[in-house]
Amino acid sequence: MRAWKRPEIPSIPGSSGAPWLHDTATDSLVEARPTDVARLYVCGITPYDATHLGHAATYLAFDTLQRVWLDAGYQVHYAQNVTDVDDPLLERATQTGVEWQELAESQVQLFRTDMEALGIIPPNDYVAVTEVIDEVAEAVAQLMTAGLAYEVPTPDAVVGADGMSGSDLYFDILAAETQTDWRLGDESNLNRDTMLALFAERGGDPDRVGKRDALDPLLWRAARAGEPQWPSAVGAGRPGWHIECSVIALKELGTDFTVQGGGSDLIFPHHDMSAGHASALSGHPLAGVYSHTGMVAYQGEKMSKSLGNLVLVSGLRSQGVDPRAIRLALLAQHYRSNWAWTDALLGAAEHRLARYRAAFAPASGAAPVGTLSAATVVEALRTSLNDDLDSPAALVVLDEAAHGVDDPALVTTAIDALLGVNLRGS
Known part of the structure; x- marks a missing residue:
C-alpha cells in the first residue's frame, strides 16, 4: 500500500x-x-x-x-x-x-x-x-507444526467448505x-x-474457556457469520x-x-x-x-478513541492552525513523558514559530543580527537530540539562539533537517 x-x-x-x-x-x-x-x-x-x-x-x-x-x-x-x-x-x-x-x-x-x-x-x-x-x-x-500453538473449540465458528474445524488458534x-x-x-x-x-x-480474553493459560494470545480467529474472513492453510478466518x-x-x-x-x-x-x-x-x-x-x-483523561476526547490533527488544520506549530507543540514535550494538550501549549508553539522565523529566516537581504556561532548552535541541537531525543532541550537551545546568530541560514537549515520544521515559506 x-x-x-x-x-x-x-x-x-x-x-x-x-x-x-x-x-x-x-x-x-x-x-x-x-x-x-x-x-x-x-x-x-x-x-x-x-x-x-x-x-x-x-x-x-x-x-x-x-x-x-x-x-x-x-x-x-x-x-x-x-x-x-x-x-x-x-x-x-x-x-x-x-x-x-x-x-x-x-x-x-x-x-x-x-x-x-x-x-x-x-x-x-x-x-x-x-x-x-x-x-x-x-x-x-508453522507455529502449529512446532507445537507452539493450539486449537480452542469455537461453537460459533463457521466450518469452512474444506471441512476444517473452525477452531480459534492460540x-x-x-x-x-x-x-x-x-x-x-x-x-x-x-x-x-x-x-x-x-x-x-x-x-x-483471559477468561476464554479452553485456553491453556489465561494470557495465551489469539493467533487466528476462525470465521464467524457476518465477519470478514479469508481462506487459508489454517482454515477460514x-x-x-x-x-x-x-x-x-x-x-x-x-x-x-x-x-x-x-x-x-x-x-x-x-x-x-x-x-x-x-x-x-x-x-x-x-x-x-x-x-x-x-x-x-486532554481535559483530564488520556486521549483515546474509547473516551471520545480526541484532538485531531485534521481538526486543528481545518481551523487554520499551521502544521509547523503543531509540530513545535509536540516537540516541546519529551517523547517519553505523559502530558496534557491545552490551548496554551498551541499558543506558545505559534509564538515560537513566529519568533524562529523572524530570527532565523528573516526577510531576504536582512543582515545577521548577532554574533553567537550558528555552528555551535547546530552542535548543541545534535547533543540534545542524541540524548534520548531530548527535543525540549533542543528548543531551549533555539530560544537562546533567537537573540541573534552569525549565520541564520545555517540554523534554519538545521531546524529543517533535525526537527522537521521548515521556517521558509508560508
Whole structure:
C-alpha cells in the first residue's frame, strides 16, 4: 500500500553520532547504533478516528529518531503496518453504518494527509494486514507444526467448505518459553497480576474457556457469520492482533532489527507478544531496542478513541492552525513523558514559530543580527537530540539562539533537517 510524500531533508555540515534511547526492556539508556542499515518498525494505526495528537506525537518521535540517524550518515529502512481489519474497526463500522473497508480506506487517507502536512518521513514499507493474510496464516501453521500453538473449540465458528474445524488458534506461551530464549515479560517487565489486568483491558480474553493459560494470545480467529474472513492453510478466518506485526516486521526488516517503537500502551500485551511470536518463528530476537512514547491527555483523561476526547490533527488544520506549530507543540514535550494538550501549549508553539522565523529566516537581504556561532548552535541541537531525543532541550537551545546568530541560514537549515520544521515559506 502507498504511504505519503517524503519531505525534503537538507544536509548540514558535520554529523551526529548514533543516538542513545531509553530501552523499555532494560529500563536504561542504550546506544541505538545500527550494525548496518538502521532498521525501524513502528506499529501503525487501526484506521478509525485518525489522526489524534497521541498518534502524531508517536510518529513525530520516531521521525526525529530517523532524522538523527540520517544526520549521522546511516541509511534507514522503516516499516509500519496498518491494522485494517480488527474488532474495534469492525465495531465502529457497524456503529456508523459504513462498510469496514470504506471506513479503513478513508481513515488511512486522512492519516496520510496529516502525516504529510506534519512533515513526517514515511515508511519504506507501509503494509496493510489485509495484504499479508497468506503470510500470517503460514506463520500460524508453522507455529502449529512446532507445537507452539493450539486449537480452542469455537461453537460459533463457521466450518469452512474444506471441512476444517473452525477452531480459534492460540499461542502457547509455556511451550514457547520452553523451546525458545524468549520469556513473557522480557520487554514489559510486568508481574502477572498487572499483565492479566492489562490483557483484559487491551483486547485480550483471559477468561476464554479452553485456553491453556489465561494470557495465551489469539493467533487466528476462525470465521464467524457476518465477519470478514479469508481462506487459508489454517482454515477460514482472520489474523489475531500481535502476529500481524511479527510477520510484517520479519518480512520487511528481518530479525534483530535496530528499534521497535510505539506508544507505551503497546508495551503489554502487544510488544511482549509480538516479540514472542517472532522469536518462535525465527529463533532470534525481534529487535535490539524497545522504545515507547508517553500518553497524551486532554481535559483530564488520556486521549483515546474509547473516551471520545480526541484532538485531531485534521481538526486543528481545518481551523487554520499551521502544521509547523503543531509540530513545535509536540516537540516541546519529551517523547517519553505523559502530558496534557491545552490551548496554551498551541499558543506558545505559534509564538515560537513566529519568533524562529523572524530570527532565523528573516526577510531576504536582512543582515545577521548577532554574533553567537550558528555552528555551535547546530552542535548543541545534535547533543540534545542524541540524548534520548531530548527535543525540549533542543528548543531551549533555539530560544537562546533567537537573540541573534552569525549565520541564520545555517540554523534554519538545521531546524529543517533535525526537527522537521521548515521556517521558509508560508
